[in-house]
Amino acid sequence: MNLLRGIILTTKKELNDYFGSPLVYILTGLFNAIIGWLFFNYIVSAKNLTLLNLSHSVLIPLFGNINFLFLFLVPLLSMKLFSEEKKHQTLDLLFLSHLNQTQIIFSKFLAGLFISLFILSWTIVFPIILGFSGYNDWGLVISSYLGLVFSIITYLWVGLFCSSLTENPIISALTTFCFLLGMMLMVLTVNATHIEILNTFFQYLSSPFHYESFSRGSIKSYNLVYIFSFSLFFYFLTSKSLESRRW
Amino acid sequence: MTKEFAQIKAVTNMTFSVKKGSIHGFLGPNGSGKSTTMKMICGLLVPSSGEVLVEGLKLETHFDQLKRSIGFLPENPPLYQSMKVKEYIKFVAGIRGVPRSKVKKRVETILTQCGLEKVMGRRIGNLSLGYTQKVGVAQALVHDPEVVLLDEPTRGLDPEAVDEMRKLIMELKGERTLLLSSHLLNEVQNLCSEITIIKEGKVIQNGSLSEIRSLFQQQRSFKVEVRKFNEDIFKAFRVKFGESLNLNYEKKNEQKSEEYLLNLKMPKTDDYRSEVCHFLVEKNCELLSFREESIGVEEIFRLATAEGILKENALKESVL
Numbered sequence: 375m376n377l378l379r380g381i382i383l384t385t386k387k388e389l390n391d392y393f394g395s396p397l398v399y400i401l402t403g404l405f406n407a408i409i410g411w412l413f414f415n416y417i418v419s420a421k422n423l424t425l426l427n428l429s430h431s432v433l434i435p436l437f438g439n440i441n442f443l444f445l446f447l448v449p450l451l452s453m454k455l456f457s458e459e460k461k462h463q464t465l466d467l468l469f470l471s472h473l474n475q476t477q478i479i480f481s482k483f484l485a486g487l488f489i490s491l492f493i494l495s496w497t498i499v500f501p502i503i504l505g506f507s508g509y510n511d512w513g514l515v516i517s518s519y520l521g522l523v524f525s526i527i528t529y530l531w532v533g534l535f536c537s538s539l540t541e542n543p544i545i546s547a548l549t550t551f552c553f554l555l556g557m558m559l560m561v562l563t564v565n566a567t568h569i570e571i572l573n574t575f576f577q578y579l580s581s582p583f584h585y586e587s588f589s590r591g592s593i594k595s596y597n598l599v600y601i602f603s604f605s606l607f608f609y610f611l612t613s614k615s616l617e618s619r620r621w
Numbered sequence: 622m623t624k625e626f627a628q629i630k631a632v633t634n635m636t637f638s639v640k641k642g643s644i645h646g647f648l649g650p651n652g653s654g655k656s657t658t659m660k661m662i663c664g665l666l667v668p669s670s671g672e673v674l675v676e677g678l679k680l681e682t683h684f685d686q687l688k689r690s691i692g693f694l695p696e697n698p699p700l701y702q703s704m705k706v707k708e709y710i711k712f713v714a715g716i717r718g719v720p721r722s723k724v725k726k727r728v729e730t731i732l733t734q735c736g737l738e739k740v741m742g743r744r745i746g747n748l749s750l751g752y753t754q755k756v757g758v759a760q761a762l763v764h765d766p767e768v769v770l771l772d773e774p775t776r777g778l779d780p781e782a783v784d785e786m787r788k789l790i791m792e793l794k795g796e797r798t799l800l801l802s803s804h805l806l807n808e809v810q811n812l813c814s815e816i817t818i819i820k821e822g823k824v825i826q827n828g829s830l831s832e833i834r835s836l837f838q839q840q841r842s843f844k845v846e847v848r849k850f851n852e853d854i855f856k857a858f859r860v861k862f863g864e865s866l867n868l869n870y871e872k873k874n875e876q877k878s879e880e881y882l883l884n885l886k887m888p889k890t891d892d893y894r895s896e897v898c899h900f901l902v903e904k905n906c907e908l909l910s911f912r913e914e915s916i917g918v919e920e921i922f923r924l925a926t927a928e929g930i931l932k933e934n935a936l937k938e939s940v941l
């Protein structure tokens with residue numbers, strides 16, 4: 375009970391911080407403006423739009439772009455989570471509190487997740503607009519959103535880890551971004567080599583590949599295994615990185 | 622315990638104990654390892670070797686239990702600049718496990734105790750250094766810990782704020798065990814019953830204040846300003862007082878008019894003050910001021926290290 379209270383308090387503090395600064399509002403506005411513009415473009419440019427191909431010509435590319443944009447957003451959202459606390463030495467305050475390290479990491483993660491979902495939540499208007507004109511493949515919408523959430527979770531863990539490495543938020547954002555972009559490019563490069571085993575291996579390691587399963591509406595168990603082990607791995611790294619401060 | 626960083630040995634074989642319920646001064650010049658030691662006592666750093674015991678329990682293995690009874694003010698207080706004072710104290714109370722029903726009362730008590738009511742609605746980032754430091758102390762006390770560590774709580778404060786901080790620390794006396802670090806002896810001498818002096822990561826003196834003071838205050842030191850002074854007077858002084866008084870003089874060059882500064886060292890056992898004044902007046906030196914220097918911490922460190930060397934030599938001789 376007490377532990378839950380600690381996590382809630384820290385998460386709440388983090389959220390107050392987010393909503394107290396203009397960054398989140400600017401990002402939300404910018405993000406939705408871009409998505410809105412893309413949405414409009416897809417609809418206008420799609421030839422002979424029917425209810426049947428709405429998914430393929432509008433929604434799937436739109437969600438793909440949302441996923442891509444979060445590659446830029448998440449580093450900006452996660453950059454301060456640990457680096458700022460390190461800079462102002464407030465991490466020591468948390469370490470002396472009754473929260474243990476796992477709980478500290480999770481409360482940061484929750485705050486990051488919450489704020490990302492807040493930004494994502496506005497995009498629900500676009501499928502709803504389509505819904506008014508008779509679109510009804512809600513299964514795809516739901517699985518796409520699930521895919522986005524899972525993508526964001528993997529991005530966030532990378533962001534948390536990078537943030538725990540440095541006292542400088544900018545460096546944290548840059549390393550997160552480079553890592554995530556690297557992960558994406560790696561797949562493209564390996565794809566070009568046509569070596570089957572390497573292909574499969576690197577595809578499995580990269581998060582965009584798993585996102586595709588979701589957007590196609592065919593979620594496999596290995597997608598879930600991937601997200602779980604990816605998170606666990608980066609949780610582990612973050613926790614080691616924080617612990618190393620004491621040595 | 623010992624703490625080594627990548628290249629530096631910050632703390633070497635440091636051993637000392639702090640009595641329950643006492644205020645213990647922890648003195649050392651900048652960079653001597655005070656902060657590092659205090660962080661190790663709080664469990665924020667792990668010693669390279671050695672261990673910290675709190676009431677007989679090992680800190681490393683009982684950290685979750687012991688951290689509840691430790692309050693710590695690091696040299697840079699862990700403050701969230703964007704939070705308001707009250708909000709911050711409430712937050713700390715929450716994460717440090719003050720029961721939910723008692724938070725409100727506890728926060729109010731601590732704000733009053735630390736003299737923060739006036740600023741409780743202000744953002745921490747906008748506070749003056751004196752108040753910032755007080756918020757830091759409040760943060761360390763809010764969960765009512767038995768052991769409180771304050772790392773240079775008066776550093777950088779103006780005299781008035783130092784006074785208030787001293788009063789605040791005074792009020793904590795008796796209830797709790799306090800470890801107070803500082804690089805100034807006079808800062809802690811009114812507060813602490815026992816002190817530990819360290820230098821370059823080693824303990825050089827450890828004991829009650831009166832013991833240590835009597836060790837070092839065998840000599841009194843005075844600064845005398847005169848308008849006239851010269852080699853002849855100096856020689857006459859040497860003739861009159863001989864070896865018992867140690868004097869040297871220098872010309873103050875920042876003044877347009879001629880002024881000299883005399884440094885006078887006098888044994889604690891004999892009082893020559895009036896004789897010296899008489900002498901200076903007789904020689905028409907135009908005495909301007911005569912004041913006693915309280916023994917500086919630098920002096921103590923100098924003496925203390927010399928003392929250490931003497932002791933070592935004595936030991937060697939006795940072995941031989």
Ligand SMILES: Nc1ncnc2c1ncn2[C@@H]1O[C@H](COP(=O)(O)OP(=O)(O)O)[C@@H](O)[C@H]1O
Nearest residue numbers: 626627629631650651652653654655656657658
């Ligand atoms: N994290 C660190 N890494 C490397 N050296 C450090 C670190 N922290 C402190 N030191 C070094 O250890 C010595 C003691 O520092 P510190 O404990 O801060 O001294 P004090 O608080 O007495 O001024 C200094 O020489 C300092 O440079």
Ligand SMILES: [Mg+2]
Nearest residue numbers: 655656657696
């Ligand atoms: Mg220090």
